[in-house]
Amino acid sequence: MLITLWLRLGAFLGKLLLWLLGLGLLGWALATAWFAWQHSGAVSAEEQIPSGEAAMTQDIIQTAVRIVDQHRESTRYLRDAHAKAHGCVKAEVQVLPQLPVDLRQGVFSEPGKTWQATVRLSNGNAYPQFDSIRDARGMAIKLLDVSGKQLLADQAGRREQDFVMFSHPNFFVSDVAEYRQNVAAQADGKKVMAFFPGWDPRTWQVRHLFIALATLSPAPDSPTQTTYFSVSPYKFGQGNAKFRVMPDPASCPAYTLPKQNQALPNFLRNALNQQLSTDRVPACFVLQIQRQNANKFMPIEDTSVEWRESDAPFETVAKISLPAQDFDTPALNLQCDNQSFNPWFGVEAHRPIGGINRLRKAVYEAVSDYRHSRNAEQ
Ligand code: HEM
Structure with missing residues (x-):
């Protein structure tokens, strides 16, 4: 009797498990189909500014300044994001000599031209931490002596074009x-729960949580051995594009980085220093553009969407070389900390577009001004 009961219970539980598995698979298939349907079809090639964006931006500035205050290191005020640098290095950015005519836009107008530049390599976190901790890695490039009207009227004297990127193709928020x-929510100490703002499941941002987790990736062996993405879109002449910078070891002398002690807090700086300063070997990258095809699902106003390479390939427009150099000195490191990189330091041909970029216009300026003024008071 008891055995029969157990057998029935076992059979019932087995069936229940199969049903749950089936339901789970069906749910997953439906969600995938719904997501594919939502993320297909033509998009606008123009910006669409939602009402209330300016007020929300002011709120965000206050939160960003709160974060800078929370993380100030001893007496200095650091950046609100990408606080820790592995170094600022001199670079040369050469426009491809054979660049096709339709790719000759803005600073890439003159084939073969070599720009002098500064590159700051960083960890993404709001305060310095061990390099071995999972994080985004940043690359900010500043082309120097760029002619043409700057986008920000109060920065007319800069003559710069910045490209500000990190090591993941999409962002953990849409807008x-x-x-x-x-x-x-994060400034209030929430982490995973920041993606679940309420009880209503429609507000849950599960996909964005996965993007955030993927963005916080293990450290590369060196800042010269990872790919950096613009994430958000920019004008590219009359069209729109995203860009990325990818290692291009074939354009540099062959080099194998000696194994670094990854337990050291700043091993990414050590790796950069070993290659450029100790071993005197340059590092090479390519700068590539991915042009928007508005007939495909390549939106401007949603940075959580990675533009598929099958919809529009990346095309190389320039080569970047970090020559052998000594960058790791107290004076150069202080100068590096005092630099400001901003996607809005540049010219009209590369104007940042989309909500997240409009937000960055106000926030970078406010945070940069705040930390510079506080550091000047010390
Ligand atoms: C599209 C996605 C984004 C990318 C690729 C990106 C990348 C970067 C990088 C690489 C830096 C370091 C620049 C340097 O080396 O000086 C940086 C700094 C910074 N980012 Fe972002 N970021 C993004 C979005 C945002 C957003 C949405 C905000 C806030 C609204 C933000 C706020 C900041 C601030 C305040 C700084 C420090 C500015 C300074 O004090 O000079 N970023 N970002």
Whole structure:
């Protein structure tokens, strides 16, 4: 009798498990199909500015300044994001000599031209931590002596074009409204729960949580051995594009980085220093453009969407070389900390577009001004 009961219970549980598995698979298939349907078809090639964006931006500035205050290191005020640098290095950016005519836009107008540049390599976190901790890695490039009207009227004297990137192709929020909610929750100490703002499952941002987790990736062997993405879109002449910078070891002398002690807090700086300063070997990258095809799902106003390479390939427009150099000195490191990189330091042909970039216009300026003024008071 008891055995029969157990057998029935076992059979019932087995069936229940199969049903749950089936339901789970069906749910997953439906969600995938719904997501594919939502993320297909033509998009606008123009910016669409939602109402209330300016007010939300002011809120975000206050949160960002709160974060800078929370993380100030001894007496200096650091950046709100990408606080820790592995170094600022001199670079040369050469426009491809054979660049096709339709790719000759803005600073890439003159084939073969070599720009002098500064590159700051960083960890993404808001305060310095061990390099072995999972994080985004940043690359900010500043082309020097760029002619043409600067986008920011109060920065007319800069003559710069910045390209500000990190090591993941998409962002963990879609737009300014979501950024405001998420970053405020994070500043209050929430982590995973920042992606679940309420009881209503429609507000849960599960996909964005996965993007955030993937963005925090293990450290590369060296800052010269990872790919950096613009994440958000920019004008590219009359069209729109995203860009990325990818290692291009074939354009440099063959080099194998000696094994670094990854337990050391700043091993990424050590790796960069070993290659450029100790071993005197340059590092090479390519700078590539991915042009928007508005007939495909390549939106401007949603930075959580990676533009598929099958919809539009990346095309190389320039080569970047970091020559052998000594960058790791107290004077150069202080100068590096005092630099400001900003996607809005540049010319009209590369104007940042989309909500997250409009937000960055106000926030970078506010945070940079705040930390510079506080550091000047010390
Ligand atoms: C599209 C996605 C983004 C990318 C690729 C990106 C990348 C970077 C990088 C690489 C830096 C370091 C620049 C340097 O080396 O000086 C940086 C700094 C910074 N980022 Fe972002 N970021 C993004 C979005 C945002 C957003 C949405 C905000 C806030 C609204 C933000 C706020 C900041 C701030 C305040 C700094 C420090 C500015 C300074 O004090 O000079 N970023 N970002």
